[in-house]
Amino acid sequence: MNVPEPSNEHLSVLRKYFGHNQFRPMQWKIIHSILENKRDNCVIMATGYGKSLCYQYPAVFCDGLSIVISPLISLMQDQVFSLNMSNISACFLGSAQLSKTKSMDDIISGKCRILYVTPEWCTSESGNEILNQIKGVRKVTLIAIDEAHCVSQWGHDFRNSYRHLSILRKIFNTIPILALTATATSQVRIDICKSLQLNNPLITCTSFDRPNLYFSVSLKSGKTEDLFKDFQKILVRKELSYKFSGATIIYCQTKKKTEDVANILKENGIMCAAYHAGLSLKRRKEIHEQFVKDELLVIVATVAFGMGIDKSDVRCVIHYGVPKEIESYYQEVGRAGRDGLPATCYIFYSYADFATNNYFIENISNKKFQEHRKRMLKYLQKYLETRNCRRQLLLSYFDDSNTFIEKVPTPNCCDNCTKFIKLGKQKFDQPELNLTEDVKLLLKAIDVFQGRFGMSVPIKFLRGCQDCKIPKEKLSHELFGFGKDTSEVAWKALGRLCLRDGLLEESSCSSSHMGKKFPMSTVHLTSAGKQYIKIGKKCGVELTPTEEVEILFKKKKKLDVTFTAQDHHKIDFWKEKLEKYRNDNKHIQKEKEKQANLYFILKKLRDDLAFNDNVPHNMVATDQMCYSIAINVPSDRIKLAEIDGFTEARLEKYGDIFIQKITEFFGKKTEPFDDNVLKDPLYQTNETIADILKVDLKKIKFKDEFNNELMVCSVPNTNTIKFCNDDDNADGDKEEELFRNIPLEKIENCYKLSNLMPDKNVFKIETKNLVLNSTVANSNNKNENPKSFASLEFSQVKPKRKFLYDDELEEMEDDSKRITSSSWCIKSDNTKKFKNKIKSQYLAGL
Numbered sequence: 094m095n096v097p098e099p100s101n102e103h104l105s106v107l108r109k110y111f112g113h114n115q116f117r118p119m120q121w122k123i124i125h126s127i128l129e130n131k132r133d134n135c136v137i138m139a140t141g142y143g144k145s146l147c148y149q150y151p152a153v154f155c156d157g158l159s160i161v162i163s164p165l166i167s168l169m170q171d172q173v174f175s176l177n178m179s180n181i182s183a184c185f186l187g188s189a190q191l192s193k194t195k196s197m198d199d200i201i202s203g204k205c206r207i208l209y210v211t212p213e214w215c216t217s218e219s220g221n222e223i224l225n226q227i228k229g230v231r232k233v234t235l236i237a238i239d240e241a242h243c244v245s246q247w248g249h250d251f252r253n254s255y256r257h258l259s260i261l262r263k264i265f266n267t268i269p270i271l272a273l274t275a276t277a278t279s280q281v282r283i284d285i286c287k288s289l290q291l292n293n294p295l296i297t298c299t300s301f302d303r304p305n306l307y308f309s310v311s312l313k314s315g316k317t318e319d320l321f322k323d324f325q326k327i328l329v330r331k332e333l334s335y336k337f338s339g340a341t342i343i344y345c346q347t348k349k350k351t352e353d354v355a356n357i358l359k360e361n362g363i364m365c366a367a368y369h370a371g372l373s374l375k376r377r378k379e380i381h382e383q384f385v386k387d388e389l390l391v392i393v394a395t396v397a398f399g400m401g402i403d404k405s406d407v408r409c410v411i412h413y414g415v416p417k418e419i420e421s422y423y424q425e426v427g428r429a430g431r432d433g434l435p436a437t438c439y440i441f442y443s444y445a446d447f448a449t450n451n452y453f454i455e456n457i458s459n460k461k462f463q464e465h466r467k468r469m470l471k472y473l474q475k476y477l478e479t480r481n482c483r484r485q486l487l488l489s490y491f492d493d494s495n496t497f498i499e500k501v502p503t504p505n506c507c508d509n510c511t512k513f514i515k516l517g518k519q520k521f522d523q524p525e526l527n528l529t530e531d532v533k534l535l536l537k538a539i540d541v542f543q544g545r546f547g548m549s550v551p552i553k554f555l556r557g558c559q560d561c562k563i564p565k566e567k568l569s570h571e572l573f574g575f576g577k578d579t580s581e582v583a584w585k586a587l588g589r590l591c592l593r594d595g596l597l598e599e600s601s602c603s604s605s606h607m608g609k610k611f612p613m614s615t616v617h618l619t620s621a622g623k624q625y626i627k628i629g630k631k632c633g634v635e636l637t638p639t640e641e642v643e644i645l646f647k648k649k650k651k652l653d654v655t656f657t658a659q660d661h662h663k664i665d666f667w668k669e670k671l672e673k674y675r676n677d678n679k680h681i682q683k684e685k686e687k688q689a690n691l692y693f694i695l696k697k698l699r700d701d702l703a704f705n706d707n708v709p710h711n712m713v714a715t716d717q718m719c720y721s722i723a724i725n726v727p728s729d730r731i732k733l734a735e736i737d738g739f740t741e742a743r744l745e746k747y748g749d750i751f752i753q754k755i756t757e758f759f760g761k762k763t764e765p766f767d768d769n770v771l772k773d774p775l776y777q778t779n780e781t782i783a784d785i786l787k788v789d790l791k792k793i794k795f796k797d798e799f800n801n802e803l804m805v806c807s808v809p810n811t812n813t814i815k816f817c818n819d820d821d822n823a824d825g826d827k828e829e830e831l832f833r834n835i836p837l838e839k840i841e842n843c844y845k846l847s848n849l850m851p852d853k854n855v856f857k858i859e860t861k862n863l864v865l866n867s868t869v870a871n872s873n874n875k876n877e878n879p880k881s882f883a884s885l886e887f888s889q890v891k892p893k894r895k896f897l898y899d900d901e902l903e904e905m906e907d908d909s910k911r912i913t914s915s916s917w918c919i920k921s922d923n924t925k926k927f928k929n930k931i932k933s934q935y936l937a938g939l
C-alpha cells in the first residue's frame with residue numbers, strides 16, 4: 094500500500110498534543126488508513142511500540158471521538174489522567190466511576206476526544222443504550238479494542254465479555270474498528286478478525302522483538318531458605334546492603350510464594366511489597382500507586398499485577414517459578430523497558446514448579462483449550478531448556494517473519510548467547526553426547542509397565558531397586574537393574590527430555606488411598622517413542638540434551654581454546670584498538686560524567702515537581718526525556734520543545750523550570766560527581782569488552798604459576814574482563830574466577846614491550862593499581878617450544894611516577910607477596926628477579 098507522507102498539519106498536531114516529531118512507520122500507515130480510507134485494522138505491535146497513538150491521534154486530529162475498549166479500570170484512569178495533562182479531553186464510563194454526569198456532559202457537548210469503556214460495560218444493556226445515544230450526537234472517528242487477544246480462546250488471557258464485542262459492529266456499522274494487541278499468533282489474529290466482524294481489515298504486524306530486553310534463565314538454588322542466594326546473583330551490592338538496579342517486578346506462581354519471597358527480601362533489607370488477589374482492593378491500589386510513583390521499587394506479585402501498569406521504566410522482570418506459559422510470559426516481560434532503555438528478564442525455576450502449572454491446566458474443563466494450554470506450556474519448557482538463543486525461540490513462537498535473526502550468538506541478547514560468546518564461539522553448537530542407547534533403555538523400561546505407573550517405578554526397576562510397587566515377576570526381567578550405573582536423578586532428567594520431545598506422554602488419573610482420591614499421572618510411550626526403540630534417531634526425533642542432562646550424563650569437557658602461533662601478532666592490533674578506545678574514551682568519559690550529573694539532577698527535579706503536583710513522575714518527564722535533555726542540553730524553550738515527549742502542555746507547565754535548572758548547572762563549575770551514576774544502565778556502553786577485544790585476548794594463552802591455563806572472559810553486560818581458571822577437578826566443573834571486574838575505563842595503558850626483550854612478545858595492561866604482564870614466546874624463535882605459551886603476572890604498583898627508588902620497590906615487592914599469598918602470581922622466593930623485572934617493565938612502560 095502506498096502511503097503518502099504526513100502533511101505539516103498532521104505533524105504539527107502530533108508535536109502539539111503528543112510531543113513527538115515523527116510518527117513511527119507503522120503508526121502512520123494505520124492512522125492514514127483510518128483517516129483516509131475508514132478501514133478496519135488489526136494491529137499486532139510489540140509492547141512499547143506506541144499503540145495508543147494509533148487510536149488517540151485520529152480523534153484529536155479531526156476533532157472527533159475515539160471510543161476505546163480497555164480491560165482495566167486502573168489503566169483507563171492512568172490514560173485519562175495523562176491525556177488530560179496534555180490538554181486532550183478524555184474520560185471513562187464504567188461502574189467504578191464517580192462523576193458520570195460530568196463525563197456525559199463532556200461527551201455530548203463534543204469536548205471529549207477519547208472515551209474509555211470496559212468490555213463488560215459495552216456489552217451491558219445500559220452501555221448499549223448510551224453508545225447509541227452517543228452515535229446520535231457525536232462524530233465518532235473510530236472504535237479501538239485494546240488488548241484484543243482477550244477475544245480469543247487461543248490467546249493467553251481469554252475474557253468472555255470480549256467475545257461479545259461484535260455488538261459494536263452493529264451499533265457503529267460504518268465506523269472503522271481498530272483491534273490492537275502486543276502478542277498474537279496467527280491463529281489468534283484470525284480469531285480476532287472473525288469474532289469482531291472486521292471488514293477487510295488492514296493487518297499490521299510489527300516485529301515482536303524487544304531488542305532492549307536481555308533474557309536469562311537459571312535453575313533455582315534449592316529450598317525456600319536459600320532463595321536469597323538466587324536473588325544475590327542479580328542484586329547490586331551497595332555498601333552493606335543490596336538493591337535491584339531499578340524498578341522491578343517479581344512474579345511468583347502462588348499468593349503464598351509472593352509472601353515468602355517478599356519476607357525474605359525484606360529480611361535482607363530490600364523494601365518491597367507482596368501483591369496478590371488476596372489483598373484488599375484499597376491495599377492493591379496503594380501498592381500500585383506507590384510503584385508508579387517510584388515510592389516502592391520492588392513488587393512481588395502473582396500475575397494479577399501488571400496489565401494495568403503504565404510505568405515505562407521497569408528495569409527488571411523476574412519470574413521466580415515457572416511462568417504460566419509462553420504467551421503470557423512474553424506479555425509479562427513486555428512490561429520491562431518500555432522506555433526503550435536496557436532491561437533484564439530473569440527466570441528462576443525448578444522442575445517441581447511445573448506441578449503448579451499442571452494443576453491449573455488439569456482444572457480447565459474445555460478439553461480443546463486444555464490441550465492448547467498444554468502446548469503453550471511445552472513451548473515454555475523448550476524455552477527454559479534451550480541451549481540456543483532464547484530470544485530467537487521466543488520470537489519463532491509468534492512466527493515473527495518480520496525479524497531476521499541469524500542463528501549466531503549475539504551480544505546483549507540472552508544468557509546462552511553470552512555463554513557462547515564467552516567461549517569465543519561463532520555459532521551455537523550442540524554438545525556431542527550420544528544418548529540414543531540410554532533413551533532406548535529408558536523407553537523399554539517404561540514400556541515394561543505398559544503405562545500403569547509414573548516415571549519413578551520404571552526408573553527404580555531399571556536401577557534394580559526392590560520396591561513394593563514393582564510386581565514380583567518383573568524382578569527377573571532382563572532389564573531389571575540394567576541401568577544401575579546411572580543415577581535416579583539422571584534417569585528422571587532424561588525422562589523429562591523424552592516427555593518434552595514427544596517420545597513419552599503423560600496421562601492424568603487419580604489414585605485412592607484410605608478412601609481419599611489423589612491426582613496422579615502415568616506415563617506411556619507415544620508412537621514416536623515406539624519407533625525410537627526400533628530405529629533410534631532415524632524416527633525423526635533428535636533429542637537435544639538440556640544442560641542438566643548433559644552434566645548428569647557426561648562430565649563436562651574441559652574448555653578447549655586453541656591458539657596458533659600466528660595469532661599472537663594480533664597483540665599489536667589489540668593494543669591499537671585498546672589505545673584508540675582509551676583515547677576516545679577520555680573525553681567521552683568526561684562528557685558522560687557531565688551528562689550523567691545533569692541527568693540525575695533533572696530526574697531529581699522531575700521527582701520534586703511530581704511530588705508537589707501529586708502526579709506520577711512520568712507525567713512531568715520520563716527518564717528517557719531527562720536523558721535526552723542531558724544529552725542535547727536545550728538552552729531555551731524552543732530547543733526544549735524539540736525533545737521527544739515534551740508536549741505543549743508540558744512545556745507550558747514545566748519548561749521554564751527545566752531551562753532554569755540547566756542554566757544553573759552550567760553556571761556552577763563544579764558539581765560533585767556521583768559515582769553511582771555509572772551503574773545506571775544508561776551509562777553502560779553497548780560495546781562490551783568482548784566486542785573490542787574478542788579476537789585477540791582470547792587467542793593468547795595465559796597461564797598461572799602452576800602452569801594452569803587461564804581463560805579471559807568478558808563479564809556479561811559490562812565493560813569488564815576477568816581471568817578464570819577452568820578447574821576441572823574431581824568435585825565437578827568449577828570455574829574459579831581468579832581476578833574479575835577490570836573495567837575497561839580503568840585500563841590506563843597497554844604496552845608492547847618487545848624493545849626491552851626482543852626475543853619475546855611481552856605486553857602489559859596497566860590499571861591504576863595493577864599491572865598485568867603477559868609473556869608470549871616468540872614464535873619465530875626456533876629454539877623455543879613451537880607451542881606458544883604465555884604467563885600472566887599480576888602485581889600492584891604505585892601510581893605512575895617518573896622514577897622509582899629502591900625502598901619503593903621493596904614496598905611493591907611486599908604488595909606482590911601479599912597477592913602471591915592469595916595463591917597465584919609471583920613466587921616470593923624469586924624476589925630479586927622480580928624486582929628487576931618489575932623495574933624494567935615499569936620503566937619501559939613510562
Ligand SMILES: Nc1ncnc2c1ncn2[C@@H]1O[C@H](COP(=O)(O)OP(=O)(O)OP(=O)(O)O)[C@@H](O)[C@H]1O
Binds near residue numbers: 114115116144145275
Ligand atoms: N511517534 C512516536 N515517537 C516517539 N515516541 C513515541 C511515539 N509514539 C509513541 N511513543 C512513545 O512510546 C512509548 C510507548 O507507547 P505506548 O504506551 O502507546 O505503547 P504500547 O504499544 O501501547 O505499549 P504496551 O503494549 O506496553 O501498552 C510511550 O512513551 C510513547 O510516548
